[in-house]
Amino acid sequence: MKKYGIEFLRAKLATKSSRVKLRYNYYDMKTKMRKISALIPPEFRTLTYPLGWCAKGVDSLADRLIYDGFDDDPFGLEEIYSMNNADVLFDSSILSALISACCFLYIDREENGYPRIECIDGMDATGVIDPVTNMLTEGYAVLERNEEGKAILEAYFLPYRTEYYENNSTEPTEVFEHEAPYPLLVPVINRPDARRPFGHSRISRACMGIVQSAMRTMLRTEVGAEFFSVPQKYVVGISQDAEFNNRKATLSSFLKFTKDEDGDHPVLGQFQQQSMAPHLDHMKMLASMFASETHLTLEDLGFNTGNPASYEAICASHEQLRLTARKAQRTFGVGFLNAGYLAACLRDEMAYDRTAFAGTKVAWAPIFEPDASQLSNIGDAANKIQQSFPDYFDEKKLHKVTGL
Template structure:
């Protein structure tokens, strides 16, 4: 029997990682609290909070550009498995969760007829021991159901050819055997490397720190707006026996009347210099520039209009870092989806295939940036010239990969 770390080890590992995952989801959903220094904030305003959707924008701007099309040279009919499992939602859900939590998992289980069912589990509810060679797990653990308080109610422990289900208070309630050579829990990882095989979150520490600074700036600007809306006024030279001035009425009134006293003197009315909101705007813009540099976005993406509407080529050029990040994500996600399809095929056919049998099959994605009419015209000219020099170099498949437009059959 293989030397497994066991479900207890994986439970503790998930508890350790879950806190960081939930924190990133709070930033994505704009539910994070503002860490106020409390040095100059009046007590009446300390409970006041602001929200900012930059972290959600950083994730969505990249996730929305990743559109999985199909598996090409699909010798094991993986496309059919995914189409039978609501592929439009499954791919998008796995990609989005991976970018927030650094990884998500596809949980595979057979239905009543033995056909594989695929379900996405976020990184806060599953973990495992990764095989760095194949990108598959050596053993895995997932929480399939939680109570209202967040405690695990139904858990699954995955090993090659075997899935155990544990229920709170009842222990192991069922054990399912399968023909897959790896656990039926497949990681979908965003930007893995040798030091962090389970990847990196799109919402980095820098993103969270920048958002905190921007939120404090917004909070200070809102507090200052209270004083900006009603600038302070003053009256000099009132006699000691004058009636007290109603400050609220004096602020809202358009006309105030002051009579001379018995000596013929009159009071002097003035107003303090009105506070400017410009420093807050400039500081917020600085935070936006830092966040844009961290995530490959532009200031226009974050709500700061900097130029006239751009062409498709200009938008693509300004998002070069975003395009490179999307290309990188396509490679790693494609490998994960292929691994999940491979194990699902083993479950469907009740046969232990070898991973290298799928070496011809590859994931195909839609273009990161859809071409406009001018780009299509330029592509057409280029394709005509290249095919004139090398007949048949461009065909239906690579043209669709370039343009994202399927030809009429």
């Protein structure tokens, strides 16, 4: 198999990191609004309008993907992850993969010989992927950066070997020989396909475009609110020699005007008050588009649409989100299993065959936690199935359905 080398992977990471950083800016609500209107007053052009829709779209899925151990685990992978703070490791890996399309699990050996697993974001790691196993044939990661963001510690991953480079050196400063038959850098990928094996970000181009339109709508709403609060007035027929204070005319309740020597007097008027409804309707339209793109509802984005929904109604309105979560569980499970497999090789100092782990699967908690009424329905259904197929439901199967 062709070997690309560390320089190729450095260049590859440089081309991809900017896109990952852009998506993190949207997630952190730090992205700048592209202003396209010349009619906005200069005083409003410096205002920022953070909008958390992208963060909501990511968190709504990430919070439903809850790691619940391993099924059929003869190699003790659950113990390895427990020793590596599994709750934080899984949550941070899932969140990072949803934002950047792919994160990486870096495996190393501690001083006591036990494997250590660390999550590295897609902005700091890349590699060449094997589409059959979804593991890397070679990988590269930036393990440490200085205050200016320059890489000061890098790692180049190969089967049975990890090379470390300090301060952009051309020769490795340290080499770690190991027993794992794959590089100790494992991708955890969100929605991979044949064209994009490193997956797709949850923050799609459509999401970013809709958020830009929504921020501009918020800016227009802010400008419109000024005219809505203080309607514009006008005076016709005032003498050119008369003194007139615009600010006083805006804030005073009464103004005094006298007739001139010809008996004429100014005529006061007020423009029609601007309505805020078009801005609100436009914002709701954009929210509907974003909800459709991310499989959420308007209520998830802060628009109240009716009375609180039941468990069945929530599940029905989030059916597409449930299917997306199932897809994410399958693809993320492959990455976590691959990392556990290499960690077991490192722990036992033995190059296990990958097929020995084929029966091991990552277990997940239910995507939607059932309420009391749904638990009653599940109990009735389980009782009927148990009567037809005795001993079908054991404690593990009921736990998968109910989470209890």
